[in-house]
Amino acid sequence: MGIIEKVEQQSEISTAASLPVACFHCGLPVPAGTSFRAEVDGLWRAMCCPGCEAIAQSITDRGLVAYYRLRDANGNVAGDSPADARPDAGAQESLALYDDPLVQARFVRQVDGRLEAELLLEGLSCAACAWLVGQTLARVKGVSRADVIYANRRARVSWDPALTRLSLVLAAVRAVGYRAWPYEEGRLALINKRERRAALWRLFVAGFGMMQVMMYALPVYIADAGTMGLDAEQLMRWASLILTLPVMLYSATPFFLGAWRDLRRRPFSLGMDVPVAIGIAVAFGASTWSTLIAAGPVYFDSVSMFVFLLLGGRYLELLARQRAGQSLQHLARLVPETAHRLISDTTGGDAETVPVVMLKPGDRVLVKPGEAIPTDGLLQGARALVNEALVSGESRAVRKSDGDPLIGGAINAGSALIMQVTHIGADTVLSSISRLMERAITERPRWVDVAQRAASGFVVAILLFAAVAALAWMTIDPTRALWIAVSVLIVTCPCALSLATPVALTVATGELARRGLVITRGHVIESLAEATDFVFDKTGTLTRGQLQLIETLPLGRHGAARCLEIAAAIERGSEHPFARALVMAAGGERIPGTQAWHNVPGQGVEALVQGQRHRIGRADYVGALHGRAPPVAWLHSMDSVVWLGDESGWLAAFRLGDGLRARTPEAVAALRGMGRHVHLLSGDDPQVALHLADVLGIARANVTGGASPESKLDYVRNLQRAGARVVMVGDGVNDAPVLAQADVSVAMASGADLTQIKADAVLLSDSPAALVSAVVLARRAQAVVRQNLIWALGYNLIVLPLAFAGMVTPLIAGIGMSSSSLVVVLNALRLRHARVPKSIDVNPKHA
Amino acid sequence: MDILFLLIPLSVVLVLGIGVLFWFALRGGQFDDLDTPALRILADDDSPDPGK
Numbered sequence: 053m054g055i056i057e058k059v060e061q062q063s064e065i066s067t068a069a070s071l072p073v074a075c076f077h078c079g080l081p082v083p084a085g086t087s088f089r090a091e092v093d094g095l096w097r098a099m100c101c102p103g104c105e106a107i108a109q110s111i112t113d114r115g116l117v118a119y120y121r122l123r124d125a126n127g128n129v130a131g132d133s134p135a136d137a138r139p140d141a142g143a144q145e146s147l148a149l150y151d152d153p154l155v156q157a158r159f160v161r162q163v164d165g166r167l168e169a170e171l172l173l174e175g176l177s178c179a180a181c182a183w184l185v186g187q188t189l190a191r192v193k194g195v196s197r198a199d200v201i202y203a204n205r206r207a208r209v210s211w212d213p214a215l216t217r218l219s220l221v222l223a224a225v226r227a228v229g230y231r232a233w234p235y236e237e238g239r240l241a242l243i244n245k246r247e248r249r250a251a252l253w254r255l256f257v258a259g260f261g262m263m264q265v266m267m268y269a270l271p272v273y274i275a276d277a278g279t280m281g282l283d284a285e286q287l288m289r290w291a292s293l294i295l296t297l298p299v300m301l302y303s304a305t306p307f308f309l310g311a312w313r314d315l316r317r318r319p320f321s322l323g324m325d326v327p328v329a330i331g332i333a334v335a336f337g338a339s340t341w342s343t344l345i346a347a348g349p350v351y352f353d354s355v356s357m358f359v360f361l362l363l364g365g366r367y368l369e370l371l372a373r374q375r376a377g378q379s380l381q382h383l384a385r386l387v388p389e390t391a392h393r394l395i396s397d398t399t400g401g402d403a404e405t406v407p408v409v410m411l412k413p414g415d416r417v418l419v420k421p422g423e424a425i426p427t428d429g430l431l432q433g434a435r436a437l438v439n440e441a442l443v444s445g446e447s448r449a450v451r452k453s454d455g456d457p458l459i460g461g462a463i464n465a466g467s468a469l470i471m472q473v474t475h476i477g478a479d480t481v482l483s484s485i486s487r488l489m490e491r492a493i494t495e496r497p498r499w500v501d502v503a504q505r506a507a508s509g510f511v512v513a514i515l516l517f518a519a520v521a522a523l524a525w526m527t528i529d530p531t532r533a534l535w536i537a538v539s540v541l542i543v544t545c546p547c548a549l550s551l552a553t554p555v556a557l558t559v560a561t562g563e564l565a566r567r568g569l570v571i572t573r574g575h576v577i578e579s580l581a582e583a584t585d586f587v588f589d590k591t592g593t594l595t596r597g598q599l600q601l602i603e604t605l606p607l608g609r610h611g612a613a614r615c616l617e618i619a620a621a622i623e624r625g626s627e628h629p630f631a632r633a634l635v636m637a638a639g640g641e642r643i644p645g646t647q648a649w650h651n652v653p654g655q656g657v658e659a660l661v662q663g664q665r666h667r668i669g670r671a672d673y674v675g676a677l678h679g680r681a682p683p684v685a686w687l688h689s690m691d692s693v694v695w696l697g698d699e700s701g702w703l704a705a706f707r708l709g710d711g712l713r714a715r716t717p718e719a720v721a722a723l724r725g726m727g728r729h730v731h732l733l734s735g736d737d738p739q740v741a742l743h744l745a746d747v748l749g750i751a752r753a754n755v756t757g758g759a760s761p762e763s764k765l766d767y768v769r770n771l772q773r774a775g776a777r778v779v780m781v782g783d784g785v786n787d788a789p790v791l792a793q794a795d796v797s798v799a800m801a802s803g804a805d806l807t808q809i810k811a812d813a814v815l816l817s818d819s820p821a822a823l824v825s826a827v828v829l830a831r832r833a834q835a836v837v838r839q840n841l842i843w844a845l846g847y848n849l850i851v852l853p854l855a856f857a858g859m860v861t862p863l864i865a866g867i868g869m870s871s872s873s874l875v876v877v878l879n880a881l882r883l884r885h886a887r888v889p890k891s892i893d894v895n896p897k898h899a
Numbered sequence: 900m901d902i903l904f905l906l907i908p909l910s911v912v913l914v915l916g917i918g919v920l921f922w923f924a925l926r927g928g929q930f931d932d933l934d935t936p937a938l939r940i941l942a943d944d945d946s947p948d949p950g951k
Contacts, residue, residue: 182935202934257918264914268907284903291911298918 075100076120077108077229093117107229116187116228122180147219147226149410150234156218158409159234166196168210169218174231174390174405176205185230192216192224206235233390233407244374251367258303258360261295262353268292269353282346289343292352299356300336303363307332321504322511324547327518331541332358338534349531358542358866365870369551369877391426392418394470408476415473419464427460428475437466485565488572488814498578503553503841507546510848514544521856532858540855543865544848547873552840555880560833563884568817569798569826576812579796580830582777586723586823587731587768589782589790593713593800594732594744594820599629599692600711601637607683607702615704619696621646622659622668630694631657633708656694666703668696678702712747714819720748722824729754729776733764733790764790781815781823798823832886840876847872 073082076090076097088099090108099105111119149155160169176182182202189198189207194215200207209221218234225232268288271280310325317323335351335358342348392403394416403418408426411417416432419425425438431452439449440462449465452458458471460480477483518540525533560577564570571577588594604612620638623631624646646659656669658677667674671682674697682695683702696703723730731754734741738757745755756767768790771778780794791797791811799811800820815822851868854860860868924930 179934179937186935199928200935208928253922260914260918264910267910287904287907291907294911295914298915 073098075104077104092120103229107227110227111184111229114188114191114228116184119180119184119187122183123178147222150218150222155409156234160218163210165212166210167213167218168208170235171207171209171222171225171232172235172407173200173205173207173225174233176200176202176230181230184228185225185232188224188228189221192221195221207232231405248370248374251363251370254303254306255360255363255367258299258356258363261299261303262356262360264295265292265299265353265356268295286343286346289350289352292350293340293343296336296339296352296356299359300332304329304332304359306366307359307362321508322515323504324507324511324545324550326511327514327541327545328362330515330518331538334534334541335538351535354863357863361863361866361870362542365866365874368870369873388424388426392420394418411473411476413473413476417471417473418468419471420468421464421466423464425458425460425462425464425471427473427477428480429458429460429471429473431456431458432470432472435466436464436469439463439465485570485816488570498575500553500557503549507550510544510546510549514541514546517544517852517856525858535861536855536858539858539860539865540852543851543855543860543868545869546844546848547869548844548847548876549841551873551876552844553837555877556833556836556840556883559880559883560829563886564826564829567825567829568815568819568822570814570816571812572814573812576796577830577833579777579812580779580827581834583728583779583796583827585729585731585771585776585778587733587771587778587780587794588820589733589764589780593781593783594716594748595710596713599633599708601633601706602709602711603707605705605707607704608697608700610703612704615696616706618661618666618703619668619694619706621661622649622657622666625649626651626657630692630708634694634706664698666696666698668694671695674702715821716819717748719819719821719824720750722821723827724749726824726827728827731767731771732756733759733767735759761789765793768793779823781820782811829883829886833883836880836883840879843875843879844872 074080075082076092077099080100082088082098082100086100088102088105089096090099090105090112091097092108092112097108099108111117156167156169160167162168173185176185179202182200185207186198186200189195189200189209192211195209195211197210198207211218211221222232268291272285272288307325307329310323311329314321314323314326332355335355338348339350339352339355342350388408390405391408391411393406393411395402395404411427417426417429431454433454436452436456436458437449438452438458440459457474459482460475461482475481518537521540522533522537525536557574557577561571564577601616604616606612606615608615610618616634616638620635623634626632646661648665649657649659651657652669652673655673656667658665658667660666665677667677671693674695675682677697678699678701680701683705692708694706694708696706720730730748730750732741732745732748732750733756734744736757738755741755741757742752744750745752756763759767768778768780772793772795777796778794779796779798780791781798781800782791783800788810791799796813797811798813798815800815813826847868851860851865855865
C-alpha cells in the first residue's frame with residue numbers, strides 16, 4: 053500500500069539526515085536520538101515512544117495489522133490515537149477492582165450463564181479504531197461476543213466468567229492503546245429509556261396491525277353488494293381478527309392494566325384508563341362474536357386504529373413528560389464519567405484517568421480548565437474560579453480559596469485546580485439534591501388529589517352517559533348504538549384532567565431547582581403561590597453572617613483608599629475577624645511588609661509602616677499613640693468600628709458589620725411589590741434589627757428584635773391565626789420549631805450540610821432573590837394548573853353532547869382525546885420559560 | 900377467487916413473520932452499529948480464530 057511505503061521511505065531518510073519523522077503509530081514527531089521501532093507488516097517502523105512501540109508490537113502480535121491498512125485507507129494517519137497511551141504500572145491492579153462482584157453488581161448483567169457489560173471506550177476516534185477494539189475484544193479467550201458501537205463510543209461485551217475476568221478484557225483493550233471503563237447508566241435515564249422503548253414497540257405493533265387490518269377491511273367497504281361471497285368476507289374477518297389479536301394483547305395492555313389497577317384501588321377511584329379499556333374491549337368483543345357466528349358488523353379496523361392513535365398520543369405525551377422531568381436527570385448528567393487522579397504526592401505529578409466511581413475520599417484529583425468537578429472535595433491551592441450555577445442558579449463564577457469546599461458537577465472556570473476528594477457517590481451534594489427532589493415529586497400535593505377525585509367522579513358519569521347513549525340509540529338506530537357508546541367512552545376520557553396538575557408541578561419543581569430553590573416536599577409550590585407573609589430570621593438569611601467593611605471614614609491627611617491599604621498592611625499578619633475583613637476589602641497587597649509588628653490582645657496592633665509608627669484597633673489604644681481626643685463621629689455606632697492612627701493624629705475609622713446578601717433589598721422590595729408582607733424576627737439586639745429593617749424597607753411594625761425561639765413561634769402562630777399563610781426563612785438547623793410551624797419552611801443552605809436540614813425547601817443560591825423567582829414561578833404554576841383544568845373540563849363539556857348525538861366518529865374521538873391531553877402537557881412545559889422580574893433574576897440567560 | 904383462501908392466510912403469516920423477524924433483529928443489535936460493518940469488508944482477516 054502506497055502510504056505505508058512512503059512512511060517507510062521517510063523513516064529511512066530520517067535515520068540518515070535526522071529529519072523529524074512521524075511516529076508510525078500515533079503520527080507525532082519522533083524525537084531525535086531515540087530508536088524505538090516495531091516490526092509491522094514485515095518492515096521496521098519508527099516509533100516515538102516506548103508506549104507506541106509496545107502498542108504497535110501488541111497489535112502485530114495479535115494479528116491485527118490490518119488496522120494500519122484500514123486506518124490509512126481512510127486517511128486517518130496522524131493524531132487519531134490516544135495521546136495518553138503509555139502503559140502504566142499498577143494499571144492491572146486498579147483494573148482488578150472491577151472483578152469484585154460488589155463493584156460489578158452496578159454494571160454487569162447476567163445473561164444465560166454469561167456476564168454482559170457495556171464499556172465506555174476512550175480514544176476511539178475513527179471507525180478503524182472501532183474495528184481494532186472489536187477484534188481485540190473478540191480474540192480474548194472466553195469472550196463470546198463483542199460489539200463496538202462507534203457512534204456512542206461504547207462496546208457491549210459478553211464473556212464466560214469461568215474462562216476470563218473483566219479485568220483481562222479491559223487490559224486487552226489497554227494493550228492496543230485505548231481505555232475501556234464499565235459504563236453505568238443513570239438509574240432514572242435507564243428507566244426513561246426503557247419506558248420509551250416499550251412505548252415505541254407498542255406503537256409499532258399497533259401501527260403495523262392497523263395497516264394490515266385496513267387492507268382486509270377495505271374490500272368489504274368498496275365491494276358492490278353481492279359481488280363478494282360470504283365465504284370471502286368471512287375469510288377477511290378471520291384474518292382481521294388474527295392480526296388484531298397482537299394489538300389487543302400487546303399494544304393495548306397499558307390500558308387494561310391501568311383499568312384493572314383503578315378498579316382494585318382503595319379508596320375507590322376510577323382513572324382515565326377505565327373508559328378506554330371498556331371501549332376497546334366492547335368493540336373487540338362484539339366484533340369477535342360477529343366473526344364467530346358469521347353475522348353482524350365487525351370493527352377490527354377501527355379497534356386497531358383506535359389503539360394506534362391513543363398510543364401515538366400517549367407516546368408524544370411521554371416524551372413531553374420526560375422532557376419536563378429532565379431537570380432532575382440533568383443534575384446527574386453534569387458529573388463527568390472520568391477524573392484525573394494524581395498518582396504521586398507531589399504537585400504537578402502525573403495524573404491517570406480513572407472512572408469517577410473508582411475515586412475514594414482522600415484521593416487528589418486534577419481538574420483542568422473548563423472541566424466539571426468530578427465529586428465533592430476541598431480545594432487545594434491558592435485560588436480557583438468555579439461556576440456553581442447547577443446548584444445556586446448563579447451564572448457568575450465564584451472565587452474559592454485554599455480549603456474551600458467544591459461541589460461535584462460545578463465547572464472549573466479558572467485555571468487547572470487540584471482538589472482532595474471528601475465525598476463520593478450517594479454522599480455528594482448533587483445526590484442529596486436529586487434525592488430531595490425525587491421525594492418532592494413523589495409526594496402528592498392537595499391539588500393532585502383534588503384533580504384525581506374530580507376525574508374519578510367524571511369517569512363514573514361517563515360510564516353512565518355511555519350506557520344511556522347505548523340504550524337511547526338502540527331505539528333510534530340499533531346499528532349505530534354500539535359505536536356511539538364507544539365514542540362517548542373514548543372522547544370524554546378525562547386524561548387531560550388527571551394530567552393537568554402533576555405535569556405542571558413536575559415542570560415547576562425542575563425549573564425552581566434550576567433557579568436555586570430545591571423543593572423537598574410536595575405541597576411547597578401550592579403553598580408558596582398562596583403565601584401572604586414572609587418571615588425572615590435575620591442571622592444568616594438576609595445577611596452573610598460574615599464581617600465585612602461597610603464604610604471607611606478618612607480623618608487625617610490620607611484618602612480612604614490609602615488608609616485602607618495601610619490598615620491592610622498592618623493587619624495582614626493577624627487572624628482576628630476584623631483584620632481579615634480589612635485585608636479582604638483592601639484586595640491586593642500594595643504596601644510592602646511592615647516592621648516592629650506588635651499585637652496587644654483585645655486592644656489592637658502596632659507596627660512600622662514605611663518607617664512610621666501606626667496603630668490600629670480600639671479608639672483609646674490608638675489615641676494613646678498621639679494623645680488627641682477621638683472624633684465624635686461613629687463613637688456610638690451600632691456596628692463595630694476600628695480606628696487607625698499614627699504619631700501625628702487620627703487617620704481613619706473603619707465601620708465593619710455584617711454585610712447583606714446579594715440582591716437582598718431588591719428581593720424584599722419585589723416581595724412587597726407583589727403585596728406580600730415581609731417580617732423580620734431576630735434574636736439580636738432590637739436596635740440592630742430595626743436598623744436592618746430600615747435599610748431594607750421592612751415596616752418597623754413587622755420587626756421583632758431579641759426574640760426567643762418561643763416568641764418566634766408565637767409570632768408565627770399569631771400571624772396564622774389572623775389568616776396568614778406564612779413562609780419562614782431560616783438557617784434550617786437552629787430554628788427547627790418555628791420552621792415546622794410555618795406553612796412553608798425554607799432553609800438557607802450555605803454549602804454542604806443538606807442532609808441535616810429539615811425544611812420544605814432549601815435555598816441553594818446565596819441570595820434571597822431566588823425566593824422571589826420561586827414565588828413568581830409558583831404562581832405561574834398555579835395559573836397553568838387552573839388553565840389546564842378549565843381546558844380539560846371545557847373540552848369534555850363540548851364533545852360530550854356531540855358524541856351523544858352521534859356526530860363524533862371513533863376516529864375523531866381518538867384524535868380529540870389524545871390532542872387534548874397533549875395540549876395540557878405542552879401548556880405545562882411553558883413554565884420552563886416563565887419570566888421573573890429583572891432586578892431579582894439571578895440567571896437572566898435562562899429566562 | 901379461490902386463490903384468496905391461500906393468499907390471505909399467507910399474508911397473515913407473512914405479517915406476523917416480518918414482525919417477529921424485525922423484533923429479533925432489533926434485539927440482536929443489528930441496528931446498533933451502522934459504521935464498522937462497512938469497514939469489515941476492507942480487512943483481509945477479520946474473523947477471529949475459530950478455535951476460540
